[in-house]
Amino acid sequence: MRIEIDRDLCCGAGTCVLLAPGVFDQDDEDGTVILLDATPGAGRRAAVEEAAERCPTAVISIT
Amino acid sequence: MTQTTQSQESENRLPRPFPTARPSGCPFDPPAPFAEARAECPVTPLRYPDGHIGRLVTGLASGRAVLGDTRFSSLPAGKRSPVMTPGSELSTDALPTGMFVNMDPPEHTRYRRLLSKHFTIRRVRELRPRVQEMADRLLDAMERDCGPVDLVEAFAKPLPTLVTSELLGLPEEDRAEFRRHVDVLFSLSSSGEEMRQSMTLLGGMLHALIGAAREDPGPDILGRLTVETDLSDEELLGITIVLLIAGLETTTHMLALGTYALLSHPEQLAELRADWSLLDGAVEELLRYLSVVQIGPVRVAAEDFEFEGRSIRTGEVVTVSLPAANRDPLGFENPDVFDIRRGATRHLAFGSGPHQCMGHHLARLELAVGYESLLRRFPRLELAVPAEEIGTREMMVTYGVLALPVRW
Ligand code: HEM
Ligand code: SF4
Numbered sequence: 001m002r003i004e005i006d007r008d009l010c011c012g013a014g015t016c017v018l019l020a021p022g023v024f025d026q027d028d029e030d031g032t033v034i035l036l037d038a039t040p041g042a043g044r045r046a047a048v049e050e051a052a053e054r055c056p057t058a059v060i061s062i063t
Numbered sequence: 064m065t066q067t068t069q070s071q072e073s074e075n076r077l078p079r080p081f082p083t084a085r086p087s088g089c090p091f092d093p094p095a096p097f098a099e100a101r102a103e104c105p106v107t108p109l110r111y112p113d114g115h116i117g118r119l120v121t122g123l124a125s126g127r128a129v130l131g132d133t134r135f136s137s138l139p140a141g142k143r144s145p146v147m148t149p150g151s152e153l154s155t156d157a158l159p160t161g162m163f164v165n166m167d168p169p170e171h172t173r174y175r176r177l178l179s180k181h182f183t184i185r186r187v188r189e190l191r192p193r194v195q196e197m198a199d200r201l202l203d204a205m206e207r208d209c210g211p212v213d214l215v216e217a218f219a220k221p222l223p224t225l226v227t228s229e230l231l232g233l234p235e236e237d238r239a240e241f242r243r244h245v246d247v248l249f250s251l252s253s254s255g256e257e258m259r260q261s262m263t264l265l266g267g268m269l270h271a272l273i274g275a276a277r278e279d280p281g282p283d284i285l286g287r288l289t290v291e292t293d294l295s296d297e298e299l300l301g302i303t304i305v306l307l308i309a310g311l312e313t314t315t316h317m318l319a320l321g322t323y324a325l326l327s328h329p330e331q332l333a334e335l336r337a338d339w340s341l342l343d344g345a346v347e348e349l350l351r352y353l354s355v356v357q358i359g360p361v362r363v364a365a366e367d368f369e370f371e372g373r374s375i376r377t378g379e380v381v382t383v384s385l386p387a388a389n390r391d392p393l394g395f396e397n398p399d400v401f402d403i404r405r406g407a408t409r410h411l412a413f414g415s416g417p418h419q420c421m422g423h424h425l426a427r428l429e430l431a432v433g434y435e436s437l438l439r440r441f442p443r444l445e446l447a448v449p450a451e452e453i454g455t456r457e458m459m460v461t462y463g464v465l466a467l468p469v470r471w
Contacts, residue, residue, distance in 0.1 A: 011172070011417045012179030014424060031179020054409060056419035058131065 001045055002063045003038050009057045016051040016060060023048055024060075033059060078108035078116050081145035081358070081382065083457045090455050090464075091324055091353060092399060097121050097387035105391075106371060109382060111143050117380035119145070121387035123394035123411065125371060129383055130416035132370070135362035137418060139165045142363050145382045146458065161294070161301025164309065167365075168417055177292050178302065178421060181230070181284045187424040190226075194428060197225045198436040206440065211447035211470040214437075219319035219467075220246070222433055223311050226425070231303060232283030233272060241268060249312050266300065273299045310422050313355060316456070316463025317426070318433045321349040323453065323467055324401065325434070326446055331403050336438060345403035346430045351410035352401045354386035357462040360414055385411050386462075441471035 003023070012031030016024040023044055025034040040048060052060040082094035098121075100107045105122025120126045129135050142165075163174035180186070198218075205217045224245060228238045247253045247261040273285060273296050280286035285303070288294055294302070325332045325345075335341050364379040375381075389410045390398040413420035420426065438444060446453070447468040454465040 011175050011419060011421075012183075013419045013421065014179075014182075014184050015419075017184050018424070026179070026183045026185070028180060028183075028185075030176040031183055032176065050408075056131065056415045057417055 001040065001042065001048065003035060003040070003048060004061050004063065005033055005035050005059050006061075007032050007059065010059045011057050013056055015054050015056065019051040019054065020044060020047040024051065078110040079119070080110050080112075081119065083146055083358075085455060085457060090450075090453065091320075091327075091401070093354070093357075093384070093386035093390060097384055098390070101387060101391060106373060109145060111145055111380060112147050113143065115143060115380060117143075117145075117382070118375075120381060120383040121391070123388045123391035123409075126383045126385070126388035126411050127415045128371065129362060129381055130360060130411070130414055130418070133167055133417065134365055134368055134370075134375075135381055136167050136365040137165055137171070137360075137362060138167055138365075140363070141378050141380065142361055143380050144358060144361065145380075146358060161298030162305050163302070164305055164418065171417060174302065175417070175421065177288065177294065178284075181287070182421050182425060184424050187428050190425070191428060191432065193229060194222075194226055194432045195436065197229075198222055198432050201225075202436060202440045211468045214322060214467040214469050215315070215319045215464065216466070218433070218437065219315045219322075222318065223314035223429060226429060227307065227310055230284050231272065231306070232276060232281045232285050237268065237272075241265070244268070245307065245311060269300055269303050270296070273303075306422075309420070310425070312461040312463075314426055314429050316355045316461050317349065317353065317430055319467045320353050320355060320463045321346075321430065321434060322437065322444075322469075323446075323464055324349060324353060325438075326444065326469075327450070328401055331401070332438075335403060336442070339435060341403055342431055342435055343427075344406060346427055346434070347408055347410070348401065348403045348405050349430070350412035351389045351395070351405075351407050353462070354389045354410075354412050355462045356385050356412070356414075356460065358460045359383065360385075360418065383411075385414070441469075444469055444471045 010032040012026065014026050016033055017026050023037045023040050025036050026032065027034055048062060052062055079096060079100065082096040084094055086092050086095050100119060101121035105120060105125040107119050109117050109119035111117055120129050161174070163171050201218050201221055205212055221242065224242050225238065228241060233241055244261040244265040247257050276285040276289045280290045285299065288299060335345055360383050362381045364375045364377055364381065367377050368375055389412060392398050394409065395407050413423045447470040453467065456463045456465060
């Protein structure tokens with residue numbers, strides 16, 4: 001699994017951080033997403049998929 | 064292709080007005096016509112009070128798609144409420160700049176970037192002990208009163224107001240006056256004149272607060288914004304008003320209506336009392352099941368385009384019904400059943416897209432702390448009047464109870 005983010009779209013709602021801490025974080029300055037781990041293990045797939053689906057502005061894509 | 068046929072079919076019917084009457088005896092269920100509209104099609108024609116024919120969105124997937132699509136604009140021009148709510152006749156001309164709820168990206172994005180850092184999970188977690196302290200103090204006062212008391216006035220209103228006062232750095236001695244103005248603005252029984260007066264007085268208070276933050280910036284949001292950004296006083300005023308409008312009533316009515324819903328489902332309440340690890344799931348289910356933001360979000364089509372097989376015309380007003388979307392059988396199994404173990408997190412109670420609630424982590428914290436503290440303090444909490452006597456807020460943007468008399 002490889003994660004890509006389009007940070008320009010991020011509205012800083014932080015849903016991804018809630019669902020997959022350790023994979024995503026929020027910037028302390030502008031609240032936008034920080035990708036901590038672009039290739040997390042298979043065990044995180046469900047959480048990352050839910051984050052991608054629930055991100056309100058479709059920032060996260062998984063390949 | 065069935066989509067197109069279906070939508071053409073529903074297009075031939077007479078457009079409905081926006082329904083607000085709740086089914087009798089079911090204060091938690093959305094108005095019945097929403098389910099009928101959704102069964103026809105997730106997007107149906109809607110008649111607005113001035114005769115404009117726009118759209119109503121009742122499906123979960125379509126609702127998320129509309130809110131995530133910026134061709135549906137949030138700019139005020141041409142936007143109309145689907146119902147005349149008290150206060151909706153108040154002119155919007157005099158509103159300060161900086162009210163980013165009524166903006167589109169990229170202007171909107173600029174404000175979100177400046178504000179989001181104050182609402183991150185990390186920041187909100189730091190607030191937990193203070194929120195707990197405020198809840199405990201309100202419950203102390205309630206306990207001294209012996210009951211019955213109106214939970215709305217004693218707990219559900221003051222908790223979010225205190226939290227917001229703290230976020231904004233409002234001095235203790237001004238908080239009572241602040242609450243009075245906020246109460247008038249959000250009350251059903253206030254006249255237009257009273258609202259205008261409170262708006263002016265509240266504006267004065269907030270101006271003074273912004274001035275004080277510039278003189279001597281504290282660690283609160285306003286203090287930080289004066290130091291870290293180049294926002295003007297007027298923009299700060301607009302931002303503050305957005306935080307008040309967006310964060311107070313919503314949380315208040317979730318607290319009160321949520322307590323009512325729990326008291327009305329005694330088996331699930333007993334399970335929750337026996338196992339507090341169910342709390343976060345219960346909060347999520349209450350958000351979905353109650354969906355207190357009941358009128359809107361509203362958007363206006365900024366161009367002509369195809370959306371889910373329909374032609375949308377520039378200027379068409381689209382209203383998403385969050386209560387309807389959150390009861391969509393395509394999104395939730397047995398959607399009308401309240402189930403704190405459901406684990407349904409993909410609801411739209413906080414909206415979606417770029418305007419998705421900025422305070423959602425804070426709201427969840429206030430609700431979790433609020434429900435748990437209240438229920439732990441009063442193990443025998445119950446309604447003090449028969450359920451039929453509890454009035455609801457059908458015509459308000461935020462649904463809820465008018466009062467919730469309880470005893471313990
Ligand atoms: C349970 C309580 C709450 C509910 C159900 C709720 C719901 C919503 C919804 C549905 C929206 C989207 C409006 C739109 O799309 O036009 C929204 C926006 C917003 N909410 Fe909340 N909210 C709650 C609590 C809060 C709190 C506590 C705060 C912070 C103090 C807050 C701050 C905001 C802000 C600033 C916006 C505007 C975001 C923007 O336009 O970019 N909300 N909320
Ligand atoms: S959920 Fe989406 S919008 Fe929210 S912080 Fe994460 S990436 Fe940004």
